[in-house]
Amino acid sequence: xxxxxxxxxxxxxxxxxxxxxxxxxxxxxxxxxxxxxxxxxxxxxxxxxxxxxxxxxxxxxxxxxxxxxxxxxxxxxxxxxxxxxxxxxxxxxxxxxxxxxxxxxxxxxxxxxxxxxxxxxxxxxxxxxxxxxxxxxxxxxxxxxxxxxxxxxxxxxxxxxxxxxxxxxxxxxxxxxxxxxxxxxxxxxxxxxxxxxxxxx
Numbered sequence: 001x002x003x004x005x006x007x008x009x010x011x012x013x014x015x016x017x018x019x020x021x022x023x024x025x026x027x028x029x030x031x032x033x034x035x036x037x038x039x040x041x042x043x044x045x046x047x048x049x050x051x052x053x054x055x056x057x058x059x060x061x062x063x064x065x066x067x068x069x070x071x072x073x074x075x076x077x078x079x080x081x082x083x084x085x086x087x088x089x090x091x092x093x094x095x096x097x098x099x100x101x102x103x104x105x106x107x108x109x110x111x112x113x114x115x116x117x118x119x120x121x122x123x124x125x126x127x128x129x130x131x132x133x134x135x136x137x138x139x140x141x142x143x144x145x146x147x148x149x150x151x152x153x154x155x156x157x158x159x160x161x162x163x164x165x166x167x168x169x170x171x172x173x174x175x176x177x178x179x180x181x182x183x184x185x186x187x188x189x190x191x192x193x194x195x196x197x198x199x200x201x
Contacts, residue, residue, distance in 0.1 A: 002036040002198060004029060005087035009043045009105035010095045010140075017185065018093035018140035021174050025136060025192045026091055032197050039083055043104040047076045050103075051110040059114060077111040084112050089134050089198050090166065092157065096141040100152045109160050118164040128165025134198045135161050135169045140188070142178030146171065170195050 006026055010016030030036045055077070058070035066074075084090065094101055112118055119128050139146045139154045146154055158169050172195055174188035 002029070002033050002088045003086050004036055004038045004089045004091060005041060005083055006038055007041045007043065007090065007092045007105075007108065009093060009102045009108075011044060011102065011104075012095075016093065016095065016140075017174060017177050017181075017188070018095045018138050021140065021172065021185075021188045021192060022091050022093035022136075022138040024189060025138065025172060025195065028192060028195075029089065029091075029197060036089075039087070041080070041083055041108075043102070043108045048080070048104060048107050048111065049076075050107050077114065080108060080111045081114060081117055084118070084130060084164075087133060089136070090161075091136045091138065093138045094140065094153055094157060096139065096144055096151065096153045099144060099150055101156060113160065113164060126163060128163055128167075130165040131167075133166045133168070135166050136172055136195065137161075137169060138172045138174055138188075140177065141175040143176065146173040146175045 004026055006022060008016070008019050008022065010018050013019070026038055030038065054070075054073050058066060058074045059077075061070055092105075094105065115121065118130055119126050137154060137157050139151075141151070144150045154171055158171070161167075161169050172188065172191050174184065174191065176184040176187070
């Protein structure tokens with residue numbers, strides 16, 4: 001059975017292009033693997049907030065020494081990390097806002113990038129701990145071409161995923177919605193169909 005984590009970041013809810021395309025991709029994966037389960041994580045959830053000094057302090061306090069207040073502070077992070085750890089496949093719907101990712105998606109990244117939990121430092125540099133997973137980035141833009149010099153969203157997400165150990169990453173390009181939405185959606189759906197399925201599927 002494949003566990004899929006769908007991470008949505010658009011502020012446009014059900015009308016979001018990235019969300020619709022990511023859902024089509026997940027439908028394709030689950031059609032190939034009917035036993036797959038899907039967990040939904042919307043980074044616009046009010047529980048997901050910007051990083052604070054108190055949160056960082058709790059991260060770096062040994063678990064046995066954390067106060068009840070610190071445990072409460074990082075409880076949301078613990079939940080986000082557990083969702084990621086449980087997933088075999090991660091599908092991130094990543095709209096581009098002002099050349100980068102939405103601030104809520106960055107806040108999610110700050111909650112799941114945890115030293116000693118999702119990565120660790122070694123004498124040879126940082127090593128990711130979430131290995132053996134596959135990720136898809138559905139990169140949706142209005143006019144900036146994906147992987148162009150002005151695209152700071154896709155390379156960033158690939159870097160973050162690799163940093164925590166997820167090196168098997170597929171980018172589903174979905175650009176040009178502000179130029180011609182109909183053509184952009186058609187291209188994006190074709191890219192969904194062309195994307196390789198997870199091995200487990």
